[in-house]
Amino acid sequence: MAYSFPEEVLEHVFSFLSSDRDRNAVSLVCKSWYDIERWCRRRVFVGNCYAVSPEIVIRRFPELRAVEMKGKPHFADFNLVPEGWGACAYPWIAAMAEAYPFLEEIRLKRMVVTDESLELISKSYKNFKVLVLTSCEGFTTDGLASIAANCRHLRELDLRESEVEDLSGHWLSHFPDSCTSLVSLNMSCLGSEVSFSALERLVARSPNLRTLRLNRAVPLERLANLIRRAPQLVELACKQLKALSGFWDVVPSYLPAMYSVCSGITSLNLSYAAIPSSDLVKLISQCQNLQRLWVLDYIEDSGLEALAASCKDLQELRVFPSDPFGAEPNVSLTEQGLVSVSEGCPKLESVLYFCRQMSNAALIAIAKNRPNFIRFRLCIIDPQAPDYLTLEPLDAGFGAIVENCKELRRLSMTGLLTDRVFKYIGSHAKKLEMLSIAFAGDSDLGLHHVLSGCDSLRKLEIRDCPFGDKALLANAAKLETMRSLWMSSCSVSFGACKLLAQKMPRLNVEVIDERGPPDSRPEDCSVERVYVYRTVASRRRLDMPDFVWTLDEDSSLRYS
Amino acid sequence: MEVGLNFKDTELCLGLPGGGGDNKTSGKRGFSDLKETVDNSSSSTAPLKDPIKPPAKAQVVGWPPVRSFRKNVMATQKSEEAALVKVSMDGAPYLRKVDLKMYKSYKELSDALAKMFSSFTMGNYGSQGMIDFMNEGKLMDLLNSSDYVPSYEDKDGDWMLVGDVPWEMFVESCKRLRIMKGSEAIGLAPRAMEKCKSRC
Numbered sequence: 001m002a003y004s005f006p007e008e009v010l011e012h013v014f015s016f017l018s019s020d021r022d023r024n025a026v027s028l029v030c031k032s033w034y035d036i037e038r039w040c041r042r043r044v045f046v047g048n049c050y051a052v053s054p055e056i057v058i059r060r061f062p063e064l065r066a067v068e069m070k071g072k073p074h075f076a077d078f079n080l081v082p083e084g085w086g087a088c089a090y091p092w093i094a095a096m097a098e099a100y101p102f103l104e105e106i107r108l109k110r111m112v113v114t115d116e117s118l119e120l121i122s123k124s125y126k127n128f129k130v131l132v133l134t135s136c137e138g139f140t141t142d143g144l145a146s147i148a149a150n151c152r153h154l155r156e157l158d159l160r161e162s163e164v165e166d167l168s169g170h171w172l173s174h175f176p177d178s179c180t181s182l183v184s185l186n187m188s189c190l191g192s193e194v195s196f197s198a199l200e201r202l203v204a205r206s207p208n209l210r211t212l213r214l215n216r217a218v219p220l221e222r223l224a225n226l227i228r229r230a231p232q233l234v235e236l237a238c239k240q241l242k243a244l245s246g247f248w249d250v251v252p253s254y255l256p257a258m259y260s261v262c263s264g265i266t267s268l269n270l271s272y273a274a275i276p277s278s279d280l281v282k283l284i285s286q287c288q289n290l291q292r293l294w295v296l297d298y299i300e301d302s303g304l305e306a307l308a309a310s311c312k313d314l315q316e317l318r319v320f321p322s323d324p325f326g327a328e329p330n331v332s333l334t335e336q337g338l339v340s341v342s343e344g345c346p347k348l349e350s351v352l353y354f355c356r357q358m359s360n361a362a363l364i365a366i367a368k369n370r371p372n373f374i375r376f377r378l379c380i381i382d383p384q385a386p387d388y389l390t391l392e393p394l395d396a397g398f399g400a401i402v403e404n405c406k407e408l409r410r411l412s413m414t415g416l417l418t419d420r421v422f423k424y425i426g427s428h429a430k431k432l433e434m435l436s437i438a439f440a441g442d443s444d445l446g447l448h449h450v451l452s453g454c455d456s457l458r459k460l461e462i463r464d465c466p467f468g469d470k471a472l473l474a475n476a477a478k479l480e481t482m483r484s485l486w487m488s489s490c491s492v493s494f495g496a497c498k499l500l501a502q503k504m505p506r507l508n509v510e511v512i513d514e515r516g517p518p519d520s521r522p523e524d525c526s527v528e529r530v531y532v533y534r535t536v537a538s539r540r541r542l543d544m545p546d547f548v549w550t551l552d553e554d555s556s557l558r559y560s
Numbered sequence: 561m562e563v564g565l566n567f568k569d570t571e572l573c574l575g576l577p578g579g580g581g582d583n584k585t586s587g588k589r590g591f592s593d594l595k596e597t598v599d600n601s602s603s604s605t606a607p608l609k610d611p612i613k614p615p616a617k618a619q620v621v622g623w624p625p626v627r628s629f630r631k632n633v634m635a636t637q638k639s640e641e642a643a644l645v646k647v648s649m650d651g652a653p654y655l656r657k658v659d660l661k662m663y664k665s666y667k668e669l670s671d672a673l674a675k676m677f678s679s680f681t682m683g684n685y686g687s688q689g690m691i692d693f694m695n696e697g698k699l700m701d702l703l704n705s706s707d708y709v710p711s712y713e714d715k716d717g718d719w720m721l722v723g724d725v726p727w728e729m730f731v732e733s734c735k736r737l738r739i740m741k742g743s744e745a746i747g748l749a750p751r752a753m754e755k756c757k758s759r760c
Contacts, residue, residue: 078622161629272633324624381624
């Protein structure tokens with residue numbers, strides 16, 4: 001007597017599964033579960049837009065409501081991926097416009113998005129709610145105007161750090177008066193002035209507005225006015241909060257209101273604001289519930305000490321360099337600031353820290369203070385700086401980090417580092433998912449330790465390291481368990497790339513080289529860049545520019 | 561194991577670091593080496609033990625890893641230093657500071673000052689916010705009223721009536737602002753007109 005649960009019951013049970021991993025596991029149980037699951041999956045995350053094709057996704061999941069996708073590799077942020085490489089959103093947008101009339105949410109990261117795409121989005125989905133474009137490019141404020149005008153139920157519009165061609169600030173006025181649904185608005189990347197009265201009216205009729213990130217052209221007093229109208233704000237960011245002392249001068253009568261807003265603020269992004277440490281401290285000490293702080297190194301060690309004393313709920317800290325190209329330090333920010341915060345903030349789990357000196361002792365102390373780190377990214381401005389006290393490599397320090405922080409998922413390292421640090425990483429960093437390496441290591445052994453030891457590794461990005469063919473080929477199978485591997489200015493030969501592609505038919509091995517066809521040079525010549533990623537789509541993507549080569553099915557070299 | 565491939569090529573020898581004659585340690589790609597290729601200066605092959613040299617002018621692509629978006633914003637900001645000036649108003653117990661670069665015209669400044677000192681109503685400035693110095697009659701009317709007018713101290717240390725020069729020039733030369741009663745500002749008017757005549 002075989003009976004199974006009715007489909008509706010299974011669907012209902014599956015609806016409690018939100019994690020993709022759980023849903024993937026469920027769909028592997030048997031054919032009927034696979035089928036039921038795929039019909040009721042509503043959210044999909046595609047970590048690499050070239051790992052799969054729109055057709056495959058649409059065929060498998062016919063009823064999606066939310067799509068999140070990433071395009072270019074992370075090092076594209078630092079100009080290591082040539083312009084025109086790819087990651088165009090249009091093919092996806094066009095396919096989804098046909099297939100998913102009920103789509104509500106689109107989140108894209110590092111993709112090229114055109115005004116055409118934005119217009120298509122605005123016109124294709126009656127119930128569109130969320131548009132998040134992180135580090136995207138290719139569109140103008142005209143595209144934004146379409147979104148504002150046509151998406152009647154828009155809740156979230158977030159353009160974080162996207163490069164938008166700013167034709168005018170007028171787009172904001174395209175939000176109809178009937179639009180009252182905004183929860184989050186982030187337009188901090190735009191340069192031109194928006195109609196401030198339009199902004200004020202929008203804020204006034206958005207009772208659910210919790211997140212507001214404004215662009216640089218908002219004068220201080222108007223900001224204060226705006227804040228008063230939106231007491232429910234939890235996240236506030238503003239560029240060019242110039243002379244915060246001026247800010248406090250200008251708004252004395254608003255101070256009580258400011259304080260009550262401050263105590264509700266959990267996320268503060270002041271990373272574009274040149275504010276001296278003392279003023280920063282005044283603001284931050286009002287924000288006792290702060291969980292996330294992004295700030296420039298103007299905060300200095302003293303400011304970080306104050307932060308450690310007042311913000312006990314702090315989970316994430318990012319300190320950016322105000323003068324990254326200066327040879328000498330312009331502020332008094334050292335490893336000590338990070339040590340203070342790691343001591344004083346028990347919930348701190350995520351750090352991005354730019355500084356000019358580091359020591360093994362400090363790293364060891366930080367590791368002991370904060371074994372709960374999940375993300376640890378340290379950038380020393382001089383990439384091969386040794387321990388400034390002992391002049392030794394920083395192997396021991398980072399070794400302590402991976403040994404103590406057992407839940408570490410993301411690590412970026414800089415400084416003088418030998419193969420030894422990779423040995424530590426391979427032995428201890430079992431939960432590490434993403435690793436970024438630059439100017440480090442001595443030999444292929446370093447890469448081999450990482451590829452063979454890091455069981456959870458998904459993304460590995462390497463630049464300017466003496467890693468080559470041997471480690472890569474010996475660990476070819478590992479690459480299929482990862483999302484992607486990026487190597488630039490290393491010692492990987494064209495011959496090895498070909499071999500790898502032949503060995504592993506489900507990997508796309510892209511040789512990205514602006515010096516012309518790789519077969520016009522000897523096979524043992526190193527390639528400029530190689531980007532390896534697993535894919536179930538065809539290995540030859542159709543939009544390859546002329547500086548990208550991949551191997552075709554018959555192992556012949558193909559380029560567009 | 562694929563047939564036909566020279567497997568030896570792909571075999572990795574895992575000797576101890578430093579041990580085993582087989583291990584080819586490919587030369588470490590030093591930052592200082594890279595610097596040389598980027599910047600064809602005189603080659604002092606900096607030994608790797610001495611990497612504390614600051615990066616100097618040669619900048620390696622994508623280093624430090626700051627997003628170009630962020631770099632662009634910081635660069636724009638650097639070129640726009642604030643033009644902070646103190647503002648005082650006769651009879652008011654507090655001083656203020658304004659950043660003149662926040663405003664694009666006298667009208668905007670006037671609005672901002674009005675908000676700051678809410679009892680202050682600025683005299684009639686005409687459509688462009690610039691005092692019509694050539695019309696002595698209008699000027700005298702303004703200064704005889706009980707309205708407040710803004711004056712400023714310029715680079716030469718002279719106190720002038722706000723509005724006598726084009727906005728951009730004003731931003732450059734204004735060091736302080738003082739809002740005074742029209743009747744008190746009368747003393748400034750002739751001097752202001754002199755200066756204006758000599759400039760125009």
